[in-house]
Amino acid sequence: MNVQFRPEPSTSATIKTAIADCDIHPARATKDELYPFMAKRWHSHLETYGIQAYHGMMEGPPYPKAQPNASRRDAWPPEGGPQGSSLSFMQKQLLDPYNVALGVLNPLASGQGLRNQDFAGALCVAINDWQIEKWTSKEKRLKASMVVPTEDGVAAAAEIRKRAGDPNFVQVLLLSRNVEPLGQRRYWPIYEAAQEIGLPVGIHAFGFGGNPLTPSGWPSFYIEEMVGHAQCQQTVLASLVLEGVFERFPKLKMVMIEAGFGWAPSLAWRLDKSFEKLHSEVPHLKRNPSEYIRDHIWWTTQPMEDPERRDHLFQTIDWIGWDKLLFATDYPHWDFDEPSRVLPPGVSDANREAFYLGNAKKLYGIS
Amino acid sequence: MTSPLPGGVDCDLHPAVPHLTSLLPYMNDYWRDQVTTRGMTDLVSQSYPTNSPISARPDWRPTQGKPGSQLADMQTQALDRFGVTYGICNPLYGVQMVFSEDMQDAFCRALNDWLAREWLDKDGRLRGSIVIPTQSVEKSVAEIERCAKDKRFVQVLMLVMGDMPLGKRAYWPIYAAAERLGLTVGVHAGSAYHNPPTSVGWGSYHIEDYVAQATAFQNQLTSLIVEGVFARHPNLKMVMLESGFTWLPAYLWRLHKFWRGIRMETPWVDRAPLEIVRSNIRFSLQPVDAPPDPATLNRLFDHMQSDELLLFSTDYPHWQFDGDEVLPEGISPDLVRKIMIDNPLKTYGRLEFAKETTP
Numbered sequence: 001m002n003v004q005f006r007p008e009p010s011t012s013a014t015i016k017t018a019i020a021d022c023d024i025h026p027a028r029a030t031k032d033e034l035y036p037f038m039a040k041r042w043h044s045h046l047e048t049y050g051i052q053a054y055h056g057m058m059e060g061p062p063y064p065k066a067q068p069n070a071s072r073r074d075a076w077p078p079e080g081g082p083q084g085s086s087l088s089f090m091q092k093q094l095l096d097p098y099n100v101a102l103g104v105l106n107p108l109a110s111g112q113g114l115r116n117q118d119f120a121g122a123l124c125v126a127i128n129d130w131q132i133e134k135w136t137s138k139e140k141r142l143k144a145s146m147v148v149p150t151e152d153g154v155a156a157a158a159e160i161r162k163r164a165g166d167p168n169f170v171q172v173l174l175l176s177r178n179v180e181p182l183g184q185r186r187y188w189p190i191y192e193a194a195q196e197i198g199l200p201v202g203i204h205a206f207g208f209g210g211n212p213l214t215p216s217g218w219p220s221f222y223i224e225e226m227v228g229h230a231q232c233q234q235t236v237l238a239s240l241v242l243e244g245v246f247e248r249f250p251k252l253k254m255v256m257i258e259a260g261f262g263w264a265p266s267l268a269w270r271l272d273k274s275f276e277k278l279h280s281e282v283p284h285l286k287r288n289p290s291e292y293i294r295d296h297i298w299w300t301t302q303p304m305e306d307p308e309r310r311d312h313l314f315q316t317i318d319w320i321g322w323d324k325l326l327f328a329t330d331y332p333h334w335d336f337d338e339p340s341r342v343l344p345p346g347v348s349d350a351n352r353e354a355f356y357l358g359n360a361k362k363l364y365g366i367s
Numbered sequence: 368m369t370s371p372l373p374g375g376v377d378c379d380l381h382p383a384v385p386h387l388t389s390l391l392p393y394m395n396d397y398w399r400d401q402v403t404t405r406g407m408t409d410l411v412s413q414s415y416p417t418n419s420p421i422s423a424r425p426d427w428r429p430t431q432g433k434p435g436s437q438l439a440d441m442q443t444q445a446l447d448r449f450g451v452t453y454g455i456c457n458p459l460y461g462v463q464m465v466f467s468e469d470m471q472d473a474f475c476r477a478l479n480d481w482l483a484r485e486w487l488d489k490d491g492r493l494r495g496s497i498v499i500p501t502q503s504v505e506k507s508v509a510e511i512e513r514c515a516k517d518k519r520f521v522q523v524l525m526l527v528m529g530d531m532p533l534g535k536r537a538y539w540p541i542y543a544a545a546e547r548l549g550l551t552v553g554v555h556a557g558s559a560y561h562n563p564p565t566s567v568g569w570g571s572y573h574i575e576d577y578v579a580q581a582t583a584f585q586n587q588l589t590s591l592i593v594e595g596v597f598a599r600h601p602n603l604k605m606v607m608l609e610s611g612f613t614w615l616p617a618y619l620w621r622l623h624k625f626w627r628g629i630r631m632e633t634p635w636v637d638r639a640p641l642e643i644v645r646s647n648i649r650f651s652l653q654p655v656d657a658p659p660d661p662a663t664l665n666r667l668f669d670h671m672q673s674d675e676l677l678l679f680s681t682d683y684p685h686w687q688f689d690g691d692e693v694l695p696e697g698i699s700p701d702l703v704r705k706i707m708i709d710n711p712l713k714t715y716g717r718l719e720f721a722k723e724t725t726p
Binding site for chain 1: 582611620622631641654
């Protein structure tokens with residue numbers, strides 16, 4: 001079934017400067033690895049009914065990935081299990097050679113996007129406990145992201161408050177594609193709780209919420225899904241701003257994860273220009289949309305946009321602010337951004353340090 | 368202020384149908400009877416509520432009736448004012464929202480005939496776009512062939528948010544007909560509302576829908592490129608209308624990166640997406656979603672790396688600019704000439720063709 005091609009794991013030359021990797025995807029080595037963290041009722045539920053998401057596939061994603069598990073071909077752990085499922089191999093392939101001082105775990109296959117909300121909640125709690133047990137308690141450089149059942153705002157908020165002050169967690173994690181745009185009121189209990197316990201909310205590209213992936217229906221190809229994450233994320237951010245989430249929760253910080261950042265200036269300009277004419281429809285906004293974005297939003301870098309001329313990318317970052325970018329590799333996924341190659345010479349030392357490490361430490365409260 | 372050049376081509380004008388009853392003279396007995404007996408009301412889309420500020424500039428709003436519904440207003444406020452040689456009419460009447468393909472077809476035919484009789488016949492500068500019933504590709508092709516006999520129709524018009532992504536193979540006969548007949552395919556902002564207006568569901572606000580139009584154009588460009596429309600139809604020109612364009616560079620940087628990574632999925636894509644856009648895709652000028660300072664805009668033009676992509680448009684009567692400031696501040700005279708004259712004439716082959724064949 002799967003591609004059997006498993007070349008020798010590659011590691012890059014050790015780099016000296018410490019970095020933060022703000023998007024690492026941990027995986028389960030075996031199907032039942034979460035069972036110790038879930039009531040027995042859910043073991044049999046999983047085995048009988050499986051994972052029922054807002055799409056039709058019982059196994060595998062609706063858009064087949066370009067490679068097994070969308071992962072690097074050299075990321076299979078030598079001891080077996082899928083890519084990203086071995087701590088020791090992650091240390092050897094990612095954390096040690098790239099001198100990762102802070103690695104933020106973003107579990108994607110959690111309970112998020114499931115139709116059965118009780119099951120979604122149970123899986124999210126299990127994933128959170130599992131992150132501590134398997135990863136953060138054994139490797140101090142790693143920090144966890146708290147997953148919550150997005151569609152059940154009340155249960156999600158309870159899970160967030162339950163873990164207030166737990167140093168294993170540095171953010172609350174949501175996916176970009178849900179039943180409704182994330183600015184809608186049903187999701188506000190999540191933002192209220194996150195603001196209360198002082199954690200940023202990360203919104204990672206991906207998920208299925210039952211809506212076609214474009215406003216003209218379902219596209220054909222994986223590349224359309226991948227490129228389309230940027231469009232979904234723009235819509236999500238527009239929803240958050242226009243619904244007034246940042247007026248209601250003025251201390252809330254949000255991170256746009258793995259959806260690019262090059263589109264941020266044009267989206268902000270379009271929002272401002274439309275707001276100039278249509279502000280009477282959204283009188284709850286007290287400032288220009290771009291100001292909320294500038295104050296409340298951080299951006300992970302991977303996949304970095306790839307212009308023919310690199311100076312165009314730096315001009316785009318100038319528009320966004322060098323203080324808002326968080327370096328990420330997306331390990332172990334195939335579109336991994338190699339830390340030593342993303343910023344060529346010509347960037348000031350201060351901006352370089354902020355980009356690779358400083359911004360992340362500050363945002364996530366790591367000294 | 369950057370002054371418009373005389374002799375330009377306004378590529379995005381919106382003549383408004385006063386009411387569904389205005390189309391009755393252009394329907395057959397059956398459809399006239401359907402509209403009347405069933406008490407059908409006007410087809411106004413949520414994309415452009417009549418009284419929304421973006422639907423008409425305050426000083427272009429008539430005291431009575433819909434903005435853009437009077438030819439005399441369009442003449443004084445846009446055609447004469449900006450001294451254009453040609454103006455391309457893109458009717459945004461909500462015929463695409465109808466769910467029956469038969470009704471959609473009847474309404475499209477009526478709309479196209481109404482445009483020819485009530486507008487194109489009355490001002491020699493005006494050119495038309497053929498509105499098609501996209502739910503039926505067969506009927507769409509028939510309507511294109513019917514209207515194309517009138518050389519004043521220069522374009523086929525589709526909405527950016529429809530039933531399926533525009534690159535889908537089912538639509539290709541439409542593109543084949545357009546290419547064969549020398550018509551461009553224009554894709555205009557707006558939704559048939561057959562799908563939620565964003566890729567993550569229904570938002571709450573009109574402003575949200577409007578902002579989302581730009582992302583819908585991004586989805587459609589990806590679809591058109593990766594499905595291989597331009598490998599099959601290399602001479603087809605498509606024009607993104609009222610799409611905004613400031614998102615284009617960053618969008619292409621991302622598309623290009625993923626295309627390099629997973630081009631094995633779509634091996635028929637024979638050129639880099641950047642090249643396809645430069646040769647086959649054009650964008651109307653308005654709206655200019657950028658801050659008003661010339662430095663930022665010129666930097667954006669540099670990011671676009673081509674001066675052939677933009678086509679002059681006022682988006683009349685929509686409110687995109689005030690006074691005569693239709694061209695952004697600080698662009699070079701050479702670029703003004705390209706945007707206003709050279710690029711549109713190269714894009715719309717039938718503009719000059721019509722001049723040669725009509726007295």
